Amino acid sequence: MISTVIGNYPKIPDMPNPGKWRSGVEKLQKGQITEAEFHQIEDEVTLEAIRDQLDAGVDLLTDGQIRWEDGQTYFARRLRGFSINGLQRYFDTNIYFREPVAEAEVAWETPIAVRDFEFARQNSPRPVKAVVTGPFTLAWLGRTTHYRSPRDFALALARALNHELRALQGAGATVIQVDEPALCVPSVDYPLFADAMRALTEGVTAQKVLATYFGDVGGVYPQILELPFDVIGLDFVAGYRNWDVIRRAPFSKGLMCGILDARNTRLETVDEMLTAIRRISAVVPPDRLMVAPSAGLEFLPRGVARRKLQRLVEGTRAAAAALKGAPA
Amino acid sequence: MSLPLLPTTAVGSYPKPEYLLEARRKFLRKQISKEELTALERRATAEWVKIQEDLDLDLLVDGEQYRGDMVAYFADEMDGFAIAGLVRSYGNRYYPKPVVTGPVGRRHPVTVEWFKYAQSLTLRPVKGMLTGPYTIAEWSFNEYYPTRRALVLELARAIHDEVGDLERAGARYIQIDEPAIHTRPAEDFELAVEAMAIVTSGIKAYTVSHICYGDVPKVYPAMLRLAVNQLDLALKNEEFALLETFRQQPFTKDIGLGVVDAHSHRVESIEEIADGIRKTLKVIPVQQVYVSPDCGLKTRAVDETVGKLKNMVLATKLVRSELASARGRPAGVAG
Numbered sequence: 001m002i003s004t005v006i007g008n009y010p011k012i013p014d015m016p017n018p019g020k021w022r023s024g025v026e027k028l029q030k031g032q033i034t035e036a037e038f039h040q041i042e043d044e045v046t047l048e049a050i051r052d053q054l055d056a057g058v059d060l061l062t063d064g065q066i067r068w069e070d071g072q073t074y075f076a077r078r079l080r081g082f083s084i085n086g087l088q089r090y091f092d093t094n095i096y097f098r099e100p101v102a103e104a105e106v107a108w109e110t111p112i113a114v115r116d117f118e119f120a121r122q123n124s125p126r127p128v129k130a131v132v133t134g135p136f137t138l139a140w141l142g143r144t145t146h147y148r149s150p151r152d153f154a155l156a157l158a159r160a161l162n163h164e165l166r167a168l169q170g171a172g173a174t175v176i177q178v179d180e181p182a183l184c185v186p187s188v189d190y191p192l193f194a195d196a197m198r199a200l201t202e203g204v205t206a207q208k209v210l211a212t213y214f215g216d217v218g219g220v221y222p223q224i225l226e227l228p229f230d231v232i233g234l235d236f237v238a239g240y241r242n243w244d245v246i247r248r249a250p251f252s253k254g255l256m257c258g259i260l261d262a263r264n265t266r267l268e269t270v271d272e273m274l275t276a277i278r279r280i281s282a283v284v285p286p287d288r289l290m291v292a293p294s295a296g297l298e299f300l301p302r303g304v305a306r307r308k309l310q311r312l313v314e315g316t317r318a319a320a321a322a323l324k325g326a327p328a
Numbered sequence: 329m330s331l332p333l334l335p336t337t338a339v340g341s342y343p344k345p346e347y348l349l350e351a352r353r354k355f356l357r358k359q360i361s362k363e364e365l366t367a368l369e370r371r372a373t374a375e376w377v378k379i380q381e382d383l384d385l386d387l388l389v390d391g392e393q394y395r396g397d398m399v400a401y402f403a404d405e406m407d408g409f410a411i412a413g414l415v416r417s418y419g420n421r422y423y424p425k426p427v428v429t430g431p432v433g434r435r436h437p438v439t440v441e442w443f444k445y446a447q448s449l450t451l452r453p454v455k456g457m458l459t460g461p462y463t464i465a466e467w468s469f470n471e472y473y474p475t476r477r478a479l480v481l482e483l484a485r486a487i488h489d490e491v492g493d494l495e496r497a498g499a500r501y502i503q504i505d506e507p508a509i510h511t512r513p514a515e516d517f518e519l520a521v522e523a524m525a526i527v528t529s530g531i532k533a534y535t536v537s538h539i540c541y542g543d544v545p546k547v548y549p550a551m552l553r554l555a556v557n558q559l560d561l562a563l564k565n566e567e568f569a570l571l572e573t574f575r576q577q578p579f580t581k582d583i584g585l586g587v588v589d590a591h592s593h594r595v596e597s598i599e600e601i602a603d604g605i606r607k608t609l610k611v612i613p614v615q616q617v618y619v620s621p622d623c624g625l626k627t628r629a630v631d632e633t634v635g636k637l638k639n640m641v642l643a644t645k646l647v648r649s650e651l652a653s654a655r656g657r658p659a660g661v662a663g
Contacts, residue, residue, distance in 0.1 A: 301413025
């Protein structure tokens with residue numbers, strides 16, 4: 001049983017400390033610093049995010065996605081075929097993103113997250129996973145004036161992002177996570193989702209994690225166990241129905257269980273985590289579990305995010321010790 | 329003073345002048361007193377009232393110069409809240425997100441003094457301006473109430489008292505902002521409707537609710553059941569795509585028609601804005617339309633804000649004169 005995070009991490013420290021990322025963006029917009037100087041700031045803040053995860057004792061890290069303005073435009077701006085439109089609400093959150101619009105054939109031209117992954121790996125003694133926003137969610141949150149159907153749009157994105165997964169694998173990523181929160185929306189087009197995942201992962205042999213959050217997978221379980229992923233990530237906070245959903249069929253894959261509320265400041269107790277992990281390990285053996293927050297931690301102020309990381313590790317270690325030797 | 333056809337108004341916030349931003353920084357560092365800060369907030373408020381009069385807006389706002397953030401301001405002034413810290417909204421925009429730590433309620437009227445001050449500066453009507461219970465709850469962390477419903481309804485009772493106080497202070501137009509209302513439509517929309525009914529219960533003033541940036545079609549026509557006279561919406565952000573939705577089911581309330589984008593630097597031209605209004609009048613009767621920006625303008629520069637408002641007023645006057653000359657046309661001439 002290991003601890004991990006979903007992905008993003010607060011980019012600025014708590015008040016009254018100066019937020020160098022935030023002032024960096026402002027200076028860049030005003031032309032007071034160069035792109036290169038801004039990337040330097042992003043690197044420094046990425047190191048802070050890695051440091052917080054290491055200090056807490058997280059087993060499998062991300063780079064904190066400091067360079068992502070949001071999960072959509074980070075990819076859409078670097079793929080061919082997109083323009084960027086007005087602000088949209090990100091699912092049921094108070095986060096807003098600019099809507100990507102595919103106005104022409106979508107294509108992968110250049111590695112997107114590879115350099116970020118390499119930077120994080122070089123600066124972390126512990127394993128780092130690469131994270132990519134999935135094609136289904138990108139299509140769901142985006143729009144197209146070029147493709148005739150949502151299917152054509154999502155599959156074109158899947159084929160384009162397949163190059164990114166291969167590039168990450170080529171750069172040495174042994175764990176690649178694909179974020180698909182849109183899988184939790186009601187009445188999802190599951191056949192399309194499955195086709196997109198097959199196109200996305202073709203030829204990718206790294207350990208693949210499918211991360212879902214903001215809801216449950218009741219509408220698509222157990223079908224999702226047939227998808228070409230090694231680990232499925234579920235949100236047990238916003239998707240509280242997942243507690244029942246996973247009992248419907250033997251959980252044949254690894255489970256990344258999001259049990260720490262990434263969207264509320266209230267800090268769970270070690271006991272609460274222990275109870276939750278015990279309950280889950282009745283369905284999925286402990287050695288197949290990754291324990292995680294319910295979503296990215298950027299919903300929280302940094303100080304709270306740091307305490308959540310610490311609690312994540314405390315709870316995971318306590319559960320690992322308690323379940324050791326317990327009958328499977 | 330009664331409002332003309334197609335009254336022009338604004339959503340609430342205007343950018344803070346540099347001297348006020350500087351003063352707020354100094355206040356945070358405890359280098360100036362609350363009184364000194366308030367004096368500058370009053371000065372900036374007076375300046376914005378004057379600017380709006382000079383631009384010839386019909387229904388004014390106080391510009392919210394005294395607020396950092398639309399939720400944190402109420403959290404600061406009410407019982408039961410603390411500030412958890414800064415959380416990102418989009419790009420490099422952050423807001424101080426409150427956390428509910430105990431029973432919520434009003435210690436004292438929150439916005440009444442600011443309303444009275446702004447109204448004392450002008451003969452034109454000034455809107456009373458509040459954040460709605462659903463949005464305050466949704467944009468706060470909750471460590472106290474067992475359910476969101478309990479928190480929202482408690483807040484609704486507090487905001488209702490504030491609406492009553494504003495009305496007694498002379499406000500004839502009161503806006504209750506609910507930009508978060510379509511966050512979880514399936515789960516929560518009825519709760520938001522129930523909360524708004526509490527907020528405006530027994531109120532005679534003209535009430536408005538501002539709703540923005542989200543899936544409006546998903547809560548339409550249900551949103552027409554909100555207990556307010558006007559819904560103020562961001563049409564320009566999606567180039568008036570919402571009109572398609574309103575064509576299918578008639579818009580039965582008044583609309584605050586967002587005609588300029590609040591999050592772009594570009595100042596829309598008079599013709600472009602007039603076009604948006606003309607398009608709307610094919611779908612919604614002119615008597616129901618108020619003209620406004622998409623959202624609060626606090627993230628724009630001062631010159632962008634003035635530019636957008638100015639063209640908005642000029643475009644509205646252009647459309648008004650077109651309507652007047654169309655009415656003046658001799659009978660029998662096809663329109």
